[in-house]
Amino acid sequence: MGKTLLCPEDRRPCDCSGERGEGGILRCPRTAARVNRSRYEVVKVDTDRKIVWIVDLNVGKSVTNDAEKVCEELNRQYPLHRIIYRDSDKNWDELVHLDWTFNHYAAARGMAIQV
8 A cells, every 4th residue: 555645734635745834834835734733654554454554754743742633533534443653763652542532552563564
């Protein structure tokens, strides 16, 4: 499966890079919106095992600091899938959620993949 970039503002598929605009504020070139949310790539989806892997792109908030929204967004596209993410320190962790609601973090080093 190919990598999918999501716009940091409206989370639609987008090729924006979150470049810094006037005043050093990150903005999406497509929506001209401020980037105040986490930015990540979906790098692998295993529908049989119901697992999605994402990588934090270190733009805007970190996935760790935006976990509630990340879980909500990914659960819309991948209902009831486990969410494994590589953080900005390149560690693999899980965003454990109950239904659509983020619950806690869990170490997931054994779930690491090559990206």
